[in-house]
Amino acid sequence: MNYEPVIGLEVHVQLKTKSKLFCSCSTEFGAEGNQHTCPVCLGWPGSLPVLNEAALKLAIRVGLALNCKVAERLKFDRKNYFYPDLPKAYQISQYDMPVNGRGWLDIETRTGLGTRDSGLEIRRIGITRAHLEEDAGKLLHEGIADGSLVDYNRGGIPLLEIVSEPDLGSPQEAYDYLTALKAILQYLEVSDCDMEKGSLRCDANVSVRPVSQEKFGTKVEIKNLNSFKMVQKAIQYEIERQTEALVNGETIVQETRLWNDAKGTTFSMRSKEEAHDYRYFPEPDLVPFTLSRETVEEVRKTLPELPLERAKRFIKEFGIPEYDAYVLVQEKKLANYFESCVREGANAKLASNWVQNELLALLNAKNITIEHCAVSPHALAGLIRLVEKGTLSGKTAKDVLQEMAATGKTAEAIVKEKGLTQVSDTGLIEKAVEKAIAANPAAVAEFKAGKQKALGALVGAVMKETGGKANPKLVNEILINKLGTRSS
Ligand SMILES: [Zn+2]
Numbered sequence: 001m002n003y004e005p006v007i008g009l010e011v012h013v014q015l016k017t018k019s020k021l022f023c024s025c026s027t028e029f030g031a032e033g034n035q036h037t038c039p040v041c042l043g044w045p046g047s048l049p050v051l052n053e054a055a056l057k058l059a060i061r062v063g064l065a066l067n068c069k070v071a072e073r074l075k076f077d078r079k080n081y082f083y084p085d086l087p088k089a090y091q092i093s094q095y096d097m098p099v100n101g102r103g104w105l106d107i108e109t110r111t112g113l114g115t116r117d118s119g120l121e122i123r124r125i126g127i128t129r130a131h132l133e134e135d136a137g138k139l140l141h142e143g144i145a146d147g148s149l150v151d152y153n154r155g156g157i158p159l160l161e162i163v164s165e166p167d168l169g170s171p172q173e174a175y176d177y178l179t180a181l182k183a184i185l186q187y188l189e190v191s192d193c194d195m196e197k198g199s200l201r202c203d204a205n206v207s208v209r210p211v212s213q214e215k216f217g218t219k220v221e222i223k224n225l226n227s228f229k230m231v232q233k234a235i236q237y238e239i240e241r242q243t244e245a246l247v248n249g250e251t252i253v254q255e256t257r258l259w260n261d262a263k264g265t266t267f268s269m270r271s272k273e274e275a276h277d278y279r280y281f282p283e284p285d286l287v288p289f290t291l292s293r294e295t296v297e298e299v300r301k302t303l304p305e306l307p308l309e310r311a312k313r314f315i316k317e318f319g320i321p322e323y324d325a326y327v328l329v330q331e332k333k334l335a336n337y338f339e340s341c342v343r344e345g346a347n348a349k350l351a352s353n354w355v356q357n358e359l360l361a362l363l364n365a366k367n368i369t370i371e372h373c374a375v376s377p378h379a380l381a382g383l384i385r386l387v388e389k390g391t392l393s394g395k396t397a398k399d400v401l402q403e404m405a406a407t408g409k410t411a412e413a414i415v416k417e418k419g420l421t422q423v424s425d426t427g428l429i430e431k432a433v434e435k436a437i438a439a440n441p442a443a444v445a446e447f448k449a450g451k452q453k454a455l456g457a458l459v460g461a462v463m464k465e466t467g468g469k470a471n472p473k474l475v476n477e478i479l480i481n482k483l484g485t486r487s488s
Contacts, residue, residue, distance in 0.1 A: 068129075237264065437458065
């Protein structure tokens, strides 16, 4: 029997507000333990929560971008459970009247596979809801000899929980969904989406069923997933584990499992609670209220161009391949950089390649982000123009880029200083070619015997002779001519 996975994701996004969801404590990361606390977020008797309007507006912003139905009537509920990181012994969340109801997110499902076919392949993934809730505190166990410590700085920070429909059919699709969602959140500027700081967290619900079966299998929730790659690996593992269990006639237990990245396995944490285990009931300190349509429309007016729209515009306006456009728009800052580069006069296709390959490699090697890169879009456009005009060969241009990053100088200045202009003087190249032929009789013989590869060694010799400055196209032509054979 064939089995298929059914996957749904729950993403917790920390909303970028100055103060917490129900009190005026700071949300700043990295403060000393329990410095950002007050009677409200510590749950002292008699204290009353007040909803943060900025957090509500950010939640609506996300809801609109995810095509959700924004509620007219809102209510907050208490989700009851006892754990030391929750001083009130309940979390204020939203149960049956969330701020954002049904919506959807269109994702491109092919880019992650590394293929470069043209044409976007869009899959629509349903959004069940996106509701507001407060974060819990943080328990610290490490390096503490007896007992544990609890830090309530994070307690009460606004979160938006975005729940997808079980529409995802593979670990790769889950990865693509998260990538697309993160890009949207970045474009909306609602969160810094930093997984290391915990401002973006993901839990995965995975079940497996026989292909012909309509009814879902028993679902398992996986927590403790700290990167998109981990989500992908954990889902893959869980699909295999559940399929094997079913094949062996075992039953799947509904439970919460944790991912152990070192071992590459999931393990059982606890049997899964049902909603009724939390005894949800309306938060009596926050009365239900009506959200005016004017407020929603006001928020809608401030929505920026979103990644998919931007990709479509890049394709239309700049004529770059769909694959390139989609990859570029995933990182807002990278897309901004590329767009500036084209506006500064760079050829769009070349700019797309340079930004995605050389510039990214440079940033990775230096371990810096694009805003700390010494090469401005204007400067990169200058370098690309030199490549386009044939003044610089691709190889030399890459070296020039390194120099630009190190010194902050323009490509033109570096080329002038070092006399790097590409040699397109056929006389000069001919001399170098003759020299290379004379010095490499073995390669010449091999080439004449039909080994195309041998040409590479000769081209290399010519490039060495000319200090890497010879125009490679001319070198090839002249070499083939001198060797008396056409390669085609
Ligand atoms: Zn507080």
